[in-house]
Amino acid sequence: MSASFGMLKAFLKSRVGIVLDADKHYLAQARLAPLTRRFGERTVEGLLQRLGEGADPALAQAVIEAMTTNETYFFRDRRPFDLFGETILPQLMHSRAPTRLIRVWCAGCATGQEPYSLAMMLDELAKQLAGWRVEILATDISAAALDTARGASYNQFEAQRGLPVNMLLRYFNREDDRWRLAEHLRARVEFRELNLMSDFDGLGPFDVIFCRNVLIYFDVETKKNVLERLARVCRPDGYLMLGAAESVLDLGEAWRAHPQNPGLNIRRPAAAVKRLQLISSH
C-alpha cells in the first residue's frame, strides 16, 4: 500500500503534525483495519483512497483517532508533579499574590490522568490555596480520549497505574468493576478538543503549560513552531513541562531548559534568569 501510505503520511503531517516513519506500514495497517467495516470499505487501501478524496470529515477524524497514541497514566514519571508542588506552585503563589489566580494548561491530555493528577494535588493543598483560583484547561485532538477523560471512569489497571492507593481510595468511587473520580475533582478540569496545529493564541495566558509526550511525534520544524506558539500563550515568567525524553535544546529561542530539572523549561526573557537563581537556591 505504498502510494496510499504516502498519502496517509502527508495527511497526518499536515493535519496533526505527526510524522509516520517509513517502517510504520504495519502499524498503520493494524490500526486502520478496524475502520474498514465501519466505513463500508473492504481494504485499508480503499479506505485511504477515500481519505485522499477529502470529502469525508468523519473518516478523517476516525483516522486521526486511530493513528494517535493516547498512552498515559496518573502521576506519570512522578518528578514533574513533585516539581509542580514543590517549586512551581510556591513561586507562583508568591508572584501571583495580587490576583490569586493561576492558570494551567495540559496540552495533549489524552484520557485525563495528567490533569486529574494535578487536580488531586491541588485538593491536597486546599488549605494553603484557600482564597486562590487554580484553573486547569485540558485539551486533546482525540474526541474519543476526551470522552473518556470527561467520564473519568477507569478500569482497575488504569486506576492503579501510577496512583497511590490512599489517593485511589480517597478520590475515587467504586462503580461495578471500575473506579470513578469524585465529582468535585472532575469539576476542577475543563476539557476541550483542540488541535495543536491550529491557532490557540486566544487560550492564553497560562502560568504553567504541561505538554508532555506530545511533541515526540512531530518533526523538528513542527516542534519549533508549536514551542514558539506555546511561548506566546505563556506568561513571561511561566513554565513549560515537557516529557521525560523531551527537551527544548536546538528547538528555537522561545524557551530555555532549567539546569537542574530536565523537562522543566522557562521562557527566555531576562526576568527568567533571575527566577532561575531563585529556584536554584530553593
Ligand SMILES: C[S@@+](CC[C@H](N)C(=O)[O-])C[C@H]1O[C@@H](n2cnc3c(N)ncnc32)[C@H](O)[C@@H]1O
Ligand atoms: C502519549 S499521549 C500523552 C498524554 C499525557 N500528556 C502524558 O504525558 O501522559 C499524546 C497525546 O497527544 C495527542 N496529540 C497528538 N497530536 C496532537 C495534536 N496535533 N493536537 C493535539 N493533541 C495531539 C494525542 O491524541 C494523545 O492523546
